Amino acid sequence: MQYRKLGKTGESISAIGLGCMGMSYAYGTAQDFNETESLATLELALELGINFWDTADMYGQGANEILLSKILATKRDKVFLATKFGFRFKEDGTNYFDGSPEYMKQAVEASLKRLKVDVIDLYYTHRIDENIPVEETVGAMAQLVKEGKVRYLGLSEASVDSIKRAHAVHPIAALQTEYSLFTRDVEDGILAATRELGITLVAYSPLGRGLSTGAINSTGALKDGDFRKNLPRFQGENFEQNLQTVNALETFAKEKGITAAQLSLAWLLAQGEDIVPIPGTKRRKYLQENAAAAEVNLSADDLTAIDGILRNNAIAGTRYTEGGMKLVNR
Structure with missing residues (x-):
C-alpha cells in the first residue's frame, strides 16, 4: 500500500481508504449485514496496509461505529479513524441535518462511547447546515480539538465559500465529497479551493456506488x-445509458488486464497526490481487488482515452434525489 499526507497535518494515510458504511447501512436490510465477514474484512484491511477507515454516527444509527469498536479495542494504534456527525433520525425513520454546536457536543460524546476510543482522528460535519453559519459549527468543532477529543477537522459536501469560511476559523484537514468517473462536479472550483488551502480531498463513492464493479447489470439486482x-442514476433510461459507460470502461480495463473498479480507483489516484478514495466494501474479495488498484499506473495516453470514453458516454441522472441534492456542495 502507498501512503499520502493528510492535508498539512503531516499524518500518513493509506492512498486507498476503507468506507465502512455498507457494513451496517444503505445497501440492504439487517439480514444482509454479515458481522463475521465485516470483521474479517476490517482485519484484512490492516494486513493490506489500509489504515484510513471512514464511518459516521448515522450508519445504522450507531451500529457501524459499534462494529468498528470491536477491532479498535486491540488495534486502535493501527487505524486513522474518521467519523462524522449531523444527521438525526425521526421516529418514522426519516432524517434531517443538525449542525448546531449543541447537537455536536452530544454527538461526539456518543461516537466516542460507541467507538470506545478516547480521541477521534478526523471529525467531519456530515453536511453544511443551511440554518447555521459554518463558522459556528466549525468553531464548536475546534473546541473539541482543544479538549483533546478530536485531532483534526473535516467538512463533507461543502461549497467553495463554506470551505474558505470554515478554514478561516480552524484549519480543515480534509473535504469529503463524492468524486469518481461518474461524478466530477468537484472539478468546477472545489478541487482548486482545496488545493489552494492544502486540504486533502477524500473521495467517497469512488466506484459510482457500485457501477464500476460491473456487479449491477439491472435495477432488479438491487435488494x-x-x-x-x-x-x-439507477432508474429506467438513466440506468441503461449509464450501463453503456460501464461497459466501455470494462472493455478498456480488460485491455489493461485490470477490472473496471481498479481502473476507476487508479484514475482517481492519478488526479493528484491530494486525492484519497475510500471505496466501501463489506467483503474481503472486493477489498483485495480495491487495494491492488494502488499498484496500477495509468499513462497520459490512458487518461486521455478514459476522458474520451466519458465524453462519448454522458452520465445520466443526478447522484441523489432532489432532496438529497439540496444538501450537497452547500
Whole structure:
C-alpha cells in the first residue's frame, strides 16, 4: 500500500481508504449485514496496509461505529479513524441535518462511547447546515480539538465559500465529497479551493456506488432496503445509458488486464497526490481487488482515452434525489 499526507497535518494515510458504511447501512436490510465477514474484512484491511477507515454516527444509527469498536479495542494504534456527525433520525425513520454546536457536543460524546476510543482522528460535519453559519459549527468543532477529543477537522459536501469560511476559523484537514468517473462536479472550483488551502480531498463513492464493479447489470439486482433503488442514476433510461459507460470502461480495463473498479480507483489516484478514495466494501474479495488498484499506473495516453470514453458516454441522472441534492456542495 502507498501512503499520502493528510492535508498539512503531516499524518500518513493509506492512498486507498476503507468506507465502512455498507457494513451496517444503505445497501440492504439487517439480514444482509454479515458481522463475521465485516470483521474479517476490517482485519484484512490492516494486513493490506489500509489504515484510513471512514464511518459516521448515522450508519445504522450507531451500529457501524459499534462494529468498528470491536477491532479498535486491540488495534486502535493501527487505524486513522474518521467519523462524522449531523444527521438525526425521526421516529418514522426519516432524517434531517443538525449542525448546531449543541447537537455536536452530544454527538461526539456518543461516537466516542460507541467507538470506545478516547480521541477521534478526523471529525467531519456530515453536511453544511443551511440554518447555521459554518463558522459556528466549525468553531464548536475546534473546541473539541482543544479538549483533546478530536485531532483534526473535516467538512463533507461543502461549497467553495463554506470551505474558505470554515478554514478561516480552524484549519480543515480534509473535504469529503463524492468524486469518481461518474461524478466530477468537484472539478468546477472545489478541487482548486482545496488545493489552494492544502486540504486533502477524500473521495467517497469512488466506484459510482457500485457501477464500476460491473456487479449491477439491472435495477432488479438491487435488494430490498438498497437506497440506490431511489437514486435517479439507477432508474429506467438513466440506468441503461449509464450501463453503456460501464461497459466501455470494462472493455478498456480488460485491455489493461485490470477490472473496471481498479481502473476507476487508479484514475482517481492519478488526479493528484491530494486525492484519497475510500471505496466501501463489506467483503474481503472486493477489498483485495480495491487495494491492488494502488499498484496500477495509468499513462497520459490512458487518461486521455478514459476522458474520451466519458465524453462519448454522458452520465445520466443526478447522484441523489432532489432532496438529497439540496444538501450537497452547500
